[in-house]
Amino acid sequence: MAQPAPSESSQDPRYTIERYLALFEDGALDHDDRVELLEGVVVSMPPSNPPHAAAISRIMRALFEAIGRRAVLRVQSSFVAGPYSMPEPDLAVVPGHEPDYDKAHPKTALLLVEVAHWSLPQDRLTKRAIYAAAGVPEYWIVNLRDGWVEILRAPDRKTRLYAETSIARRGEHISLVGLSQVSVAVDDLLPGR
Numbered sequence: 001m002a003q004p005a006p007s008e009s010s011q012d013p014r015y016t017i018e019r020y021l022a023l024f025e026d027g028a029l030d031h032d033d034r035v036e037l038l039e040g041v042v043v044s045m046p047p048s049n050p051p052h053a054a055a056i057s058r059i060m061r062a063l064f065e066a067i068g069r070r071a072v073l074r075v076q077s078s079f080v081a082g083p084y085s086m087p088e089p090d091l092a093v094v095p096g097h098e099p100d101y102d103k104a105h106p107k108t109a110l111l112l113v114e115v116a117h118w119s120l121p122q123d124r125l126t127k128r129a130i131y132a133a134a135g136v137p138e139y140w141i142v143n144l145r146d147g148w149v150e151i152l153r154a155p156d157r158k159t160r161l162y163a164e165t166s167i168a169r170r171g172e173h174i175s176l177v178g179l180s181q182v183s184v185a186v187d188d189l190l191p192g193r
Helices: 016-025 050-067 120-133
Strands: 036-038 042-043 072-075 089-096 111-117 139-144 148-156 161-168 173-175 181-183
Touching: 036 120, 050 089, 050 111, 050 120, 050 181, 111 120, 120 139, 120 148, 120 161
Parallel strands: 111 139
Antiparallel strands: 036 042, 072 089, 089 111, 139 148, 148 161, 173 181
């Protein structure tokens, strides 16, 4: 007896990283398109506004000065967070040296940072789950709405949650879990009031 052909609905509709990258190779997406892959969905990223760009610049400088050559600092670059997610965190501190990433995007990170204003719900929900599931030990949300940094640590891959959460405000310092004796001032991360 003949078997019915599989229906479209029986196939996983999510994009894998390979299918996502093929969209660029095939010309369906252009490398100038501001998109990222989150949980198998191609998501557009809003354009950067001046406070967002200023915060990224400040964080980049503060982290670069703090970590030196002990790790690699990547800015708005792809991070492989599983088979269905390749986000582009605003900043990533990854282990090793620059040549380690000449041919492949990092799959591990010491710290990922998202600068959030309009993206705050997505950064708190979707990206938090993605980064926890990937085992990223520390995730900061530089919250431009409220003027503080949300610090998430101790990821649980199974539950896709961080066990430790705290808020760092102006006047405080944040120590990096993945790099001993490295800390940055919250005032150095946030744009002026």
